[in-house]
Amino acid sequence: DIQMTQSPSSLSASVGDRVTITCQASQDISNYLNWYQQKPGKAPKLLIYDASNLETGVPSRFSGSGSGTDFTFTISSLQPEDIATYYCQQYDNLPLAFGPGTKVDIK
């Protein structure tokens, strides 16, 4: 089974800061990676698919990059509404697997 790791597990940043989260897969998953945003009590929301493609309607301050085993998710200018937990997910192989999440809040 493919294991997904994320770092950091949490972070605090100021409004306007650039925020970067990394996700690592235990084996090559090509670009079969999604990034989600989840706010408390809500379902996850797809932000990035195929590692670097922005889902329709998602603000352009969100971006993703990487392939193989190492991936990066970036918020170019953190906004108050971006307070949430962010998850990566591989869909290259079953069982599908999510990363443990990164909780982002405002400093």
Added chain:
Amino acid sequence: EVQLVESGGGLVQPGGSLRLSCAASGFTFSSYEMNWVRQAPGKGLEWVSYISSSGSTIYYADSVKGRFTISRDNAKNSLYLQMNSLRAEDTAVYYCARENWNYWGQGTLVTVSS
């Protein structure tokens, strides 16, 4: 508008059973693969099960294999998860999610406790 609405959650004793439903609307349900994902209280996301658009191909996470059964009724635009032999560790919010993962339901809470 695409909508996925889960129902059927609740409180059940260990060893009991529950059937979750996911009602789909706003798209051609029979053309899409579907998944169940769960989230234990305060924890991360865990994929549970997958079903192909026709229902002919099914996969499960090891944690639920042999106890849970995924199914669908394309005539009724509905997805199901039959959960048997429930354990405390199955306590979670259960979400249905459409192929491509861009649509999720609001979730239904399953609590397994005596």
